[in-house]
Amino acid sequence: MADMSEPYFQHHVFFCLNQREGENACAQHGAQEAFDHCKQKVKTLGLAGKGGVRINKAGCLDRCAGGPVAVVYPAGVWYSYVDNADIDEIVEQHLKQGKVVERLVLPDNVGR
Ligand code: FES
DSSP, X not given: OOOTTSOSSSEXXXXXXXXXXXXXXXXXXXXXXXXXXXXXXXXXTTOBXXXXXXXXXXXXXXOGGGOSEEEEETTTEEEEOOSHHHHHHIIIIIIIHOOOOGGGBOOTTOXX
């Protein structure tokens, strides 16, 4: 039986890469580039894998107004980022050291 006390990944990150014809969506705001950058950085730092970090693609996460967005589980911390410097900060601070990057946290009232 699975051990429920420890998650398989310490930080499981989902990037919305959703694209919508003629409408606002994360893909129009550099989500794919950020995803690629994040995945590469996590790999380079040796954080990827069981007990560590996993970066996954996602469809619309239903918080488009704050896009581009990503969410870190199991903590459920939501981020809105702008560029690779923001991604670097999330990786270095949160995924490596476990410290939430408060300045990039998506406010609770931001939805679709
Ligand atoms: S399009 Fe990215 S959260 Fe909806």
